[in-house]
Amino acid sequence: MELQLRNLGKRYPGVAALDAVDLDIASGELVALLGPSGSGKTTLLRVIAGLLHADRGSVRFGEIDATKLSLRERNVGFVFQHYALFRHMSVAENVAFGLRSRPRRTRPDQATIARRVQELLQLIQLPELGGRYPEQLSGGQKQRVALARALAIEPSVLLLDEPFGALDAKVRVELRRWLRRLHEQTGQTTLFVTHDQEEALELADRVVVMREGRVEQVGTPSEIYREPASPYVFDFIGRANALAGEVRDGRFEARNLLLDAAGVANGAARLYVRPHDLALADGDDEGMPAQVRAQHRRADRITLELAVDGQERVLELDLADRPDRHPPAIGDRVRVRILRYRVFPA
Numbered sequence: 001m002e003l004q005l006r007n008l009g010k011r012y013p014g015v016a017a018l019d020a021v022d023l024d025i026a027s028g029e030l031v032a033l034l035g036p037s038g039s040g041k042t043t044l045l046r047v048i049a050g051l052l053h054a055d056r057g058s059v060r061f062g063e064i065d066a067t068k069l070s071l072r073e074r075n076v077g078f079v080f081q082h083y084a085l086f087r088h089m090s091v092a093e094n095v096a097f098g099l100r101s102r103p104r105r106t107r108p109d110q111a112t113i114a115r116r117v118q119e120l121l122q123l124i125q126l127p128e129l130g131g132r133y134p135e136q137l138s139g140g141q142k143q144r145v146a147l148a149r150a151l152a153i154e155p156s157v158l159l160l161d162e163p164f165g166a167l168d169a170k171v172r173v174e175l176r177r178w179l180r181r182l183h184e185q186t187g188q189t190t191l192f193v194t195h196d197q198e199e200a201l202e203l204a205d206r207v208v209v210m211r212e213g214r215v216e217q218v219g220t221p222s223e224i225y226r227e228p229a230s231p232y233v234f235d236f237i238g239r240a241n242a243l244a245g246e247v248r249d250g251r252f253e254a255r256n257l258l259l260d261a262a263g264v265a266n267g268a269a270r271l272y273v274r275p276h277d278l279a280l281a282d283g284d285d286e287g288m289p290a291q292v293r294a295q296h297r298r299a300d301r302i303t304l305e306l307a308v309d310g311q312e313r314v315l316e317l318d319l320a321d322r323p324d325r326h327p328p329a330i331g332d333r334v335r336v337r338i339l340r341y342r343v344f345p346a
């Protein structure tokens with residue numbers, strides 16, 4: 001089901017947890033809400049769920065104005081980071097819970113519930129574990145069961161609040177890939193809260209970047225990564241070098257560096273460039289002269305810290321780690337080219 005949020009606001013003493021939030025989510029989309037702690041992600045999810053009422057604005061589910069409807073009336077599926085399963089119930093009973101607790105009139109019969117539970121256990125790839133109790137499951141298995149329980153009621157939307165936040169890094173990566181495949185099977189409209197940019201970029205059809213209760217940018221993962229709309233998004237998503245300078249008549253200047261900045265207003269400005277958008281130049285007359293200050297090796301890349309002649313700030317440059325090439329050593333003189341960059345008014 002599609003979702004339409006208009007002008008949502010929610011204040012707590014001294015803070016706007018949500019400030020004029022507008023957002024449209026298409027039916028079947030998987031959308032990540034991404035932002036630092038306190039940016040309003042959980043508040044937004046709770047307002048959509050009907051667990052919390054906004055001070056102003058509206059929430060529509062398809063044709064229905066859901067602003068005043070309760071959690072139950074909205075029929076949403078919710079999975080929290082620490083949403084403990086019911087300990088005294090088996091996995092199958094947990095999954096069946098939402099259906100069993102429906103009013104008699106809309107409650108499916110026992111056989112239908114049992115069939116539905118088995119289908120859901122298949123879907124979450126735990127078909128054999130219906131008889132187990134939560135304490136007999138791993139953290140990742142518990143969250144999959146929580147997801148099955150949320151899906152059992154055939155929710156209008158699925159709302160996930162850092163569902164893998166408490167799991168270790170490797171399980172997290174496995175589960176988010178699994179969730180992506182599951183989403184492709186179910187086509188369930190899903191909102192997913194995370195403060196982990198990698199998770200958001202890998203998992204979502206679209207990413208909503210939040211900042212202090214406002215939507216800072218909405219876009220596909222590649223738009224968010226390649227075309228950040230503001231310095232905030234540039235800094236928050238991925239690594240970035242920033243150089244302070246000035247724009248004059250469409251040119252960005254920072255000491256001896258001069259680059260095109262058409263369309264940017266005159267005045268103080270900052271240039272942003274990602275470490276992998278810097279490259280070592282082969283020729284002697286290309287790029288900016290610099291000296292290698294430090295070298296850091298990671299799994300698949302080498303990061304060089306470069307002191308560019310005439311510049312105060314050290315720039316980071318990423319090189320792919322190739323066995324056939326020797327990276328420059330500390331102290332070596334090199335020349336650096338800027339492949340892609342953005343200039344924003346400071």
Ligand SMILES: Nc1ncnc2c1ncn2[C@@H]1O[C@H](COP(=O)(O)OP(=O)(O)OP(=O)(O)O)[C@@H](O)[C@H]1O
Binds near residue numbers: 035036042043
């Ligand atoms: N019940 C409350 N009473 C007062 N202030 C609140 C309450 N709930 C949230 N806030 C404040 O509202 C703002 C947004 O909080 P919210 O929990 O939505 O952020 P978040 O992005 O989900 O953060 P996190 O990633 O830490 O969960 C924060 O400044 C928070 O302190």
